[in-house]
Amino acid sequence: MAKTTIDTALLYATLDAARQERGLSWRGLAKEIGVSPSLLSRLGNGLKPDTDGFATLVAWLKLPAEEFFSAQGDQRQLAEAGQPDLMAQLAPLLRARKDLNETDIKYLEQVIGATIARARAQG
Structure with missing residues (x-):
């Protein structure tokens, strides 16, 4: 049976990208998020966050x-489970952006759709 866990490396990398974008230290990022610096340090060492810490981090990132x-x-169970359609995942994210108008969104959907089709044809 498949077991679901938190991908700490992905969470840490996502936080690191946000930290760099804001020009913050890890301590400054922790303060902005409202968590302890040790929580971020534990993530960097591959340790899982507690439930409340995880919820706070993903809420601050504004990601599901x-x-x-x-x-x-x-692996057989994982392959059978499949993945959701990429465009189905991206469409709500694009439409939630306040900095994109309808024309921008349609353009990005076309570009991404063409890229997906090309990748599938090559794969």
């Missing part, structure tokens, strides 16, 4: 918690 879930277990 599922983005940081990783399934482990029988």
Whole structure:
């Protein structure tokens, strides 16, 4: 049976990208998020956050918690489970952006759709 865990490396990398974008130290990022610096340090060392810490981090990132879930277990079960359609995942994210107008969104959907089709044709 497949087991779902938190992908700490992905969560840490996502936080690091946000930290760099804001020009903050890890301590400054922890203060902005409202968590202890030790929580971020533990993540950097591959340790899992507590439930409240995880919820605070993903809420601050404004990303769904599922983005940081990783399934482990029988590879056959994982392959059969499949993945959601990439465009189905991206469309709500694009439409939620306040800095994109409808024309921008349609353009990005076309570009991403063409890229996906090309990747599938080559794969």
